[in-house]
Amino acid sequence: MNQAHISLQNLCYAYEEGAPLAVDSVSLDIRRGEFVALLGHNGSGKSTIAKLLNGLYTPTSGKVLVSGMDTADDRNTWEIRKRCGMVFQNPDNQIVATVVREDVAFGLENLGVPSERMPRLIDDALRAVNMLEFADRAPHLLSGGQKQRIAIAGILAMQPEAIVLDEATAMLDPSGRQEVLETALRLNRERGVTVVWITHFMEEAARASRVAVMYKGSLVMDGSPREIFSQVEKIRRFRLDVPPMTRLSAMLRERGVGLRADILTAEEMLEEVRALAHKA
Amino acid sequence: MPIKLDSLSHTYQEGSPFQATALHDVDLTIEDHDLLALIGHTGSGKSTLAQHLNGLLKPTSGRVLLDGQDINDKSTDRRALRFAVGLVFQYPEHQLFEETVRKDIGFGPRNMGLEEGEIDARVREAMDKTGLPYDEIAEKSPFELSGGQMRRVALAGVLAMRPRILVLDEPTAGLDPRARDFLLEDIRRLHKGGTSVVMISHSMDDVASLATRVAVLEKGRLVMQGSPGEIFSRVEELGRMGLDVPQASKLRHLLFDAGIELPECYRLEELADSLADYLKGGAEHAG
Numbered sequence: 001m002n003q004a005h006i007s008l009q010n011l012c013y014a015y016e017e018g019a020p021l022a023v024d025s026v027s028l029d030i031r032r033g034e035f036v037a038l039l040g041h042n043g044s045g046k047s048t049i050a051k052l053l054n055g056l057y058t059p060t061s062g063k064v065l066v067s068g069m070d071t072a073d074d075r076n077t078w079e080i081r082k083r084c085g086m087v088f089q090n091p092d093n094q095i096v097a098t099v100v101r102e103d104v105a106f107g108l109e110n111l112g113v114p115s116e117r118m119p120r121l122i123d124d125a126l127r128a129v130n131m132l133e134f135a136d137r138a139p140h141l142l143s144g145g146q147k148q149r150i151a152i153a154g155i156l157a158m159q160p161e162a163i164v165l166d167e168a169t170a171m172l173d174p175s176g177r178q179e180v181l182e183t184a185l186r187l188n189r190e191r192g193v194t195v196v197w198i199t200h201f202m203e204e205a206a207r208a209s210r211v212a213v214m215y216k217g218s219l220v221m222d223g224s225p226r227e228i229f230s231q232v233e234k235i236r237r238f239r240l241d242v243p244p245m246t247r248l249s250a251m252l253r254e255r256g257v258g259l260r261a262d263i264l265t266a267e268e269m270l271e272e273v274r275a276l277a278h279k280a
Numbered sequence: 281m282p283i284k285l286d287s288l289s290h291t292y293q294e295g296s297p298f299q300a301t302a303l304h305d306v307d308l309t310i311e312d313h314d315l316l317a318l319i320g321h322t323g324s325g326k327s328t329l330a331q332h333l334n335g336l337l338k339p340t341s342g343r344v345l346l347d348g349q350d351i352n353d354k355s356t357d358r359r360a361l362r363f364a365v366g367l368v369f370q371y372p373e374h375q376l377f378e379e380t381v382r383k384d385i386g387f388g389p390r391n392m393g394l395e396e397g398e399i400d401a402r403v404r405e406a407m408d409k410t411g412l413p414y415d416e417i418a419e420k421s422p423f424e425l426s427g428g429q430m431r432r433v434a435l436a437g438v439l440a441m442r443p444r445i446l447v448l449d450e451p452t453a454g455l456d457p458r459a460r461d462f463l464l465e466d467i468r469r470l471h472k473g474g475t476s477v478v479m480i481s482h483s484m485d486d487v488a489s490l491a492t493r494v495a496v497l498e499k500g501r502l503v504m505q506g507s508p509g510e511i512f513s514r515v516e517e518l519g520r521m522g523l524d525v526p527q528a529s530k531l532r533h534l535l536f537d538a539g540i541e542l543p544e545c546y547r548l549e550e551l552a553d554s555l556a557d558y559l560k561g562g563a564e565h566a567g
Binding site: 040041042043044089143144167170171172173174175176200202239240241244245247248251252254255256257266267269270273274276277 | 321322323426427428453454455456457458459460482484485522523524527528530531534535538540548549551552553555556558559560
């Protein structure tokens with residue numbers, strides 16, 4: 001099937017009639033199984049796009065198609081929400097039940113899934129985020145990273161084809177961030193779930209298969225992490241930065257060391273330095 | 281105006297079944313002109329400690345001394361204390377509430393009972409210190425501003441009380457890279473201007489770029505304190521506590537394991553210098 005999984009077609013959105021466009025003429029096709037990092041300064045339109053992807057907002061003009069279904073058509077709303085789940089920034093605003101298992105069941109109940117089918121779906125979802133042993137615990141006693149994994153499990157139980165995570169790691173500590181990112185990467189790799197990962201952390205974006213950059217409502221860059229982050233000056237003009245190791249590689253080149261411009265991680269930097277040391 | 285924590289302990293809900301000790305016997309002095317970074321895993325007691333610094337929480341045992349005076353002593357002027365130690369919470373922009381930026385920043389000085397003229401002077405000064413253009417935004421609603429600007433309005437609201445010591449809980453969380461750089465620059469300038477700063481942060485790169493001293497909390501205990509260089513060279517110990525190190529320290533450690541030894545450093549610029557030297561003069565060093 002050649003069809004895009006999620007297709008934004010000349011998408012525009014204004015919060016009020018006559019207000020400036022928060023999203024301005026964005027066209028983007030996301031293929032099934034991609035892991036797309038969506039970057040942009042505060043107020044660039046990233047979160048607005050996230051809410052347009054599963055019909056929480058409907059376009060002012062242009063279209064969003066999820067598996068070919070138009071989000072502006074009310075008849076598609078439930079089907080789209082089931083197929084395209086969302087995880088938000090604040091873990092404490094997303095927990096609805098007093099027991100983890102019941103929290104994960106919430107979405108299934110809303111979809112009218114027969115109760116005899118639920119335990120398997122819930123266990124499977126909790127296992128997928130490595131939280132099965134917490135099934136009977138109280139969610140408010142878990143860490144931020146664990147709460148976000150419960151939120152992901154709640155979506156997974158509905159067997160979605162896509163997950164949109166809107167700064168899901170912003171309020172977490174480094175180990176919590178790591179847990180949530182690894183969980184999303186694994187679901188993408190092992191289950192083929194399409195992931196849209198919105199973040200301000202450039203080193204997280206470096207792990208994506210594709211990076212899209214928003215600036216003042218418009219889509220201004222789109223490519224692989226290596227293509228995007230090797231353009232240090234350009235990405236800074238859009239009020240963003242490059243991952244720390246890419247920055248270091250730029251500093252080294254300024255100091256006359258000839259090494260690759262598209263280094264993303266400390267491990268790649270180590271390899272590059274070893275290779276250069278051998279040549280010297 | 282140094283702050284000294286003297287065997288500070290804090291237990292939440294003491295005597296109830298939910299009793300939880302958040303701080304155990306912490307001894308720590310924040311000297312004048314320190315920019316102290318307080319790091320630790322979630323739940324290590326960082327925010328609890330911060331809330332003792334201006335008397336929001338009272339110690340279960342131990343003392344908090346400001347300029348040698350116990351801040352929880354009945355004779356202490358608690359109002360004056362609150363003005364001397366400014367506390368900026370996480371996501372402080374959630375606490376903006378006034379109709380205009382000017383009124384929001386002026387709220388603290390107004391509570392101090394200052395005259396209108398003095399309030400306006402303080403608002404202008406605080407906006408200047410945080411790089412907010414008075415003429416452009418003073419009469420705007422704070423809710424029309426960008427996330428980064430809202431954060432700086434919240435900071436300006438605390439600065440308008442002219443605190444001698446500024447306590448910041450995760451000041452850059454949720455900001456985009458540009459807004460983060462601006463805010464770090466504001467903090468650096470305030471510190472240079474003579475304000476002591478205590479900064480809680482999960483971002484070790486922020487800590488590396490600003491801090492003069494680092495204190496590490498684990499499960500309510502102070503387990504390390506020292507210069508950033510001393511603390512960040514202990515990569516493995518920090519790792520066992522679930523803590524990160526700055527990217528430069530991480531790479532230096534990886535290089536060391538690979539047999540490439542570089543001088544102690546924790547900032548990318550320093551690492552770039554020593555790595556460039558190593559690679560250019562590489563022939564005689566490379567093993």
